[in-house]
Amino acid sequence: MVRTSKIAVALLATFLIAAAALAAEKAATKAPSKEQVRKETSSASATAAAAKAFEKVSAELYPKAKQEGNLVVYSVWDVEHLKVITDAFMKRYPGIKATYWQGRNPEIVTRALTEFQGGQASWDVVLSDNAPPVIRAAGAIMNYDTVQRDVLYLHDPTMPTVSLQVQALAYNTKKMKPADLPKSWEDVANPKYKGVVALDDPMRAGPLSSMLSGLKTQWNDDNRYNNFVKGLKALNVPVHQSTSAMFRLVISGEYSICMPALLHDVFEEMHKGTPVNYNKAVPPVVFPRQAGIYVKAPDPNAAKLFAEWLISEEGQKAIDSVGRETSRNDFKSHTSIEAAFGKNTKPIPVTDRSFLEDPKKWLDTNVKPIWG
Amino acid sequence: MPLVGSAIAGAAIITPVLVVLWRSFTTGRLGFNVGLNIANYVRVFGDKDIMAMLGNSVAYAGGSALLGTGVGALLAWIVARTNTPGKTLVELLPLYPILMPPIMKNIAWILLLAPRSGILNGMLQQFLGIETPIFNAFSMTGMIWVFGLACVPLGYLFLLPVFLSFDPSLEESAYIAGSKPVNTMLKITFPLAVPAFLSAFVLNFLRGLRSFETPVLQGTPANIKVFVSRVYDSMALEFNTGLATAYSVVLVALSVITLYFYVRATRFSDRYATITGKGYRVKVIDIGPWKYLTFFLVFIYFLAGIAIPFIVLIVVSMIPYFDYDTFMKFPTNAVLTNYYTVMHHPSFVTGFYNSLVLSVTIALVTVLAGIVMAFTIYRTRASGTRVFEFIGTLPLAFPPLVLSVGLVIIFLGTPLYNSLWALGIGLFVAYFPYAFRNASGSIVNIHKELDEAAWVHGARWRHVFFKITLPILKPSVGGALFYIFIEAIRNVDVAVLLTSPGKEYGPVTLFEYFRVGQWAEAAAGGVVYLVVLIAAVSIAKFAFNMKFSL
Numbered sequence: 001m002v003r004t005s006k007i008a009v010a011l012l013a014t015f016l017i018a019a020a021a022l023a024a025e026k027a028a029t030k031a032p033s034k035e036q037v038r039k040e041t042s043s044a045s046a047t048a049a050a051a052k053a054f055e056k057v058s059a060e061l062y063p064k065a066k067q068e069g070n071l072v073v074y075s076v077w078d079v080e081h082l083k084v085i086t087d088a089f090m091k092r093y094p095g096i097k098a099t100y101w102q103g104r105n106p107e108i109v110t111r112a113l114t115e116f117q118g119g120q121a122s123w124d125v126v127l128s129d130n131a132p133p134v135i136r137a138a139g140a141i142m143n144y145d146t147v148q149r150d151v152l153y154l155h156d157p158t159m160p161t162v163s164l165q166v167q168a169l170a171y172n173t174k175k176m177k178p179a180d181l182p183k184s185w186e187d188v189a190n191p192k193y194k195g196v197v198a199l200d201d202p203m204r205a206g207p208l209s210s211m212l213s214g215l216k217t218q219w220n221d222d223n224r225y226n227n228f229v230k231g232l233k234a235l236n237v238p239v240h241q242s243t244s245a246m247f248r249l250v251i252s253g254e255y256s257i258c259m260p261a262l263l264h265d266v267f268e269e270m271h272k273g274t275p276v277n278y279n280k281a282v283p284p285v286v287f288p289r290q291a292g293i294y295v296k297a298p299d300p301n302a303a304k305l306f307a308e309w310l311i312s313e314e315g316q317k318a319i320d321s322v323g324r325e326t327s328r329n330d331f332k333s334h335t336s337i338e339a340a341f342g343k344n345t346k347p348i349p350v351t352d353r354s355f356l357e358d359p360k361k362w363l364d365t366n367v368k369p370i371w372g
Numbered sequence: 373m374p375l376v377g378s379a380i381a382g383a384a385i386i387t388p389v390l391v392v393l394w395r396s397f398t399t400g401r402l403g404f405n406v407g408l409n410i411a412n413y414v415r416v417f418g419d420k421d422i423m424a425m426l427g428n429s430v431a432y433a434g435g436s437a438l439l440g441t442g443v444g445a446l447l448a449w450i451v452a453r454t455n456t457p458g459k460t461l462v463e464l465l466p467l468y469p470i471l472m473p474p475i476m477k478n479i480a481w482i483l484l485l486a487p488r489s490g491i492l493n494g495m496l497q498q499f500l501g502i503e504t505p506i507f508n509a510f511s512m513t514g515m516i517w518v519f520g521l522a523c524v525p526l527g528y529l530f531l532l533p534v535f536l537s538f539d540p541s542l543e544e545s546a547y548i549a550g551s552k553p554v555n556t557m558l559k560i561t562f563p564l565a566v567p568a569f570l571s572a573f574v575l576n577f578l579r580g581l582r583s584f585e586t587p588v589l590q591g592t593p594a595n596i597k598v599f600v601s602r603v604y605d606s607m608a609l610e611f612n613t614g615l616a617t618a619y620s621v622v623l624v625a626l627s628v629i630t631l632y633f634y635v636r637a638t639r640f641s642d643r644y645a646t647i648t649g650k651g652y653r654v655k656v657i658d659i660g661p662w663k664y665l666t667f668f669l670v671f672i673y674f675l676a677g678i679a680i681p682f683i684v685l686i687v688v689s690m691i692p693y694f695d696y697d698t699f700m701k702f703p704t705n706a707v708l709t710n711y712y713t714v715m716h717h718p719s720f721v722t723g724f725y726n727s728l729v730l731s732v733t734i735a736l737v738t739v740l741a742g743i744v745m746a747f748t749i750y751r752t753r754a755s756g757t758r759v760f761e762f763i764g765t766l767p768l769a770f771p772p773l774v775l776s777v778g779l780v781i782i783f784l785g786t787p788l789y790n791s792l793w794a795l796g797i798g799l800f801v802a803y804f805p806y807a808f809r810n811a812s813g814s815i816v817n818i819h820k821e822l823d824e825a826a827w828v829h830g831a832r833w834r835h836v837f838f839k840i841t842l843p844i845l846k847p848s849v850g851g852a853l854f855y856i857f858i859e860a861i862r863n864v865d866v867a868v869l870l871t872s873p874g875k876e877y878g879p880v881t882l883f884e885y886f887r888v889g890q891w892a893e894a895a896a897g898g899v900v901y902l903v904v905l906i907a908a909v910s911i912a913k914f915a916f917n918m919k920f921s922l
Contacts, residue, residue, distance in 0.1 A: 072873050083718040099874030106608035110777060111869055113402035113611070118784035123873070134611055138403020174695070201592065205609050238510065238593035244889020245589055249482075252489040253695045265889075274693040360609040 053147040064301035066095040071302040073100040075127040081322040088318040116140040124303035132292035133356035141292040162310035163289035168278035170261035189231025198255035201239040205359035213355035214348040229370040378748040381741040388778030399614035412618035429599040433580025439520030444527020452535035469677030470525035480681030485509035494696035510593040523576040529851035530572035540655035571813030578768040627769040689895035710896035731860035742807025764808035772865030790872035814848040
């Protein structure tokens, strides 16, 4: 009898532990944890502490990095941007020669992981949005937690977030009056926008699917999420596999609303006087752009130094100078969330690891059954 | 010796193919090792959507290949065989469209044919009051039109040497028997050009099957899904090169079927020999008043193939942004900022120079190797050489990214990796099918009696190859060199994985603008690129009297 009770207790305990572990795992993959999402603004003391921490780590890493002498970056960013950023880095840290190779995300993942599987110590850092989590999932990223974590808007303890991809609801000002605009992302699915919306293809690893992942996490309401996707589907509008081409077609007047556009593209066009703007009332979707350090990096110190420098004020200035969104919450720039959307904006972060690391599986589970 | 040369070229081609095929049985998602399995193939053959996608692919690739090769053949016939006025101009006009990369045509034609914002629909509305859009870039017709135009140069360059080397006695016999020119053309001239036509058609069809830009930019908005998108999804969404290869195997099967029909159609190669031992001069046919129509046709193609899209790109590169109203205000709103941006791009000029040197080398090596392989198949007595027909065309069945993965795996850990040699070999593998199919189509037109005469007199293979075959193939060699050079200088897909960090390769720079959607900068870069190439072709033609297969 006692033995039976012991077995029952043991089974119950095992069950409870397993349930708790499952719940914890679910929470870790779905909800943005405190580790992943930080405050929108930092205090002056946090800024000062980050600056001090950076100076310290920079002083430690630079001599070793200089000895390594090189830095190889794989990135999806424009060559013009990479040149400005790596030139600024080399100017700050003489003796380190930074070279880069630019490709699209699938090309970066293919090259980086093929080299990883081939045992090649051929690159140091991958600087991108979609690629780093996928490469990390294969075990090719070295865990590195930045010392400036307290000033980051999105923090991942394994890969420093150096910039953000910010999605905005953009529209053609010749075709749409601000009063007629959707009031939220959800409102885009309103049937009255049928025929005027250009949709990014939700079945690819692109901005719309990352938005869906962010909204699903934030809403935590399957009914609401399902109705939203069904609503978008019911619009029966063309979908696009090239976000940039879709944005050009909105500018040309083929469509009136871009679902979604990238904020830096919108700003660049607004600066040129293009008839395009974005709805500031719709909270932006933010996606981390990370610097993932290769586990077999030939120049690991240079890689860490580069990642830290990108988050430092100087690095963020370099990123801002090419029009890309910065990742610090204390950095004042026209593309910062506070400046672009207002002080009390609550952005929608994309932090679901299951989406970031295996988009296909996530889409098959969460979009395909509704979208078809 | 030709057999050894062909075997080396064949090995260079088949090795990356075998590597990716092997990996389709041994790999899942990149970064994760799995044992030998057929999971990828189970996925492919269990995919319920692929038949519909294959249907779209065949319609799109077949339609484009038919349009492109047909127009190319017609142009070649007009240029080579008719007394169309303005001979120099008529010879040159079909060449210029080759210089415009397909993606530039895509962008230009989207701007022209988009239903609501397209220039042509806007003009119809503004000047004729037609409210309903007539043209639609986002449709199967729009896709076939744009990719078909991109297929014309290949048809033209393949067919022109055939029409230029025609024994007129064949047509004269028809005339003597009372046949009229059009009848003779349809019943004698064109049937004799079948091997070259099929060669170009097969290439264009396979290019269409694996082409991705047109379906993405023009097909997706119309919900037209093509098969190759599955290959790209496997790479871009699942990061599974093994699955991408398994999907590519379906394209290989389609290629084999296509090649089977080609080989079958040309199995009695002697029937198509138009170059014989008899001396003759190619006869130009007087087509009477029809010559004005043929001139008009050449001019229309020149307009559609390059002039109109080029003008659109020039305007787009100089206006602040593109919409119909802004376009129509040109030139009052012209700005040059995009040209400034392009010329100050960190690697536009150096990259262009690097790719220029490599492209010339690759064109020479590839064309020579292609002729050697075609010679081995059709002119040597070694058995089993027909297998080269398949091997030589195989790379076309694989999307470039899949093929480059095979090359990366081969080169990894060797001194070749991240070197210009790797890029060169990659371009060789990618463009070999063009060189080979061009040589194969042309060699069939040379009657065996020419080299048999040499064999009988004790000539060795090198005498036959260098003194008989190669000189006779000179026109098609010129065309192939020109085509491969132009294609290689703008290659991105193969080059991207094989370029090393810190080394610039020109087209990658230019097409980055297209890839990131900066159409105005892309247009400016494209205009600079086209002006340089047009100037080069014109100088080569007029100053040095270069032939380009003419």
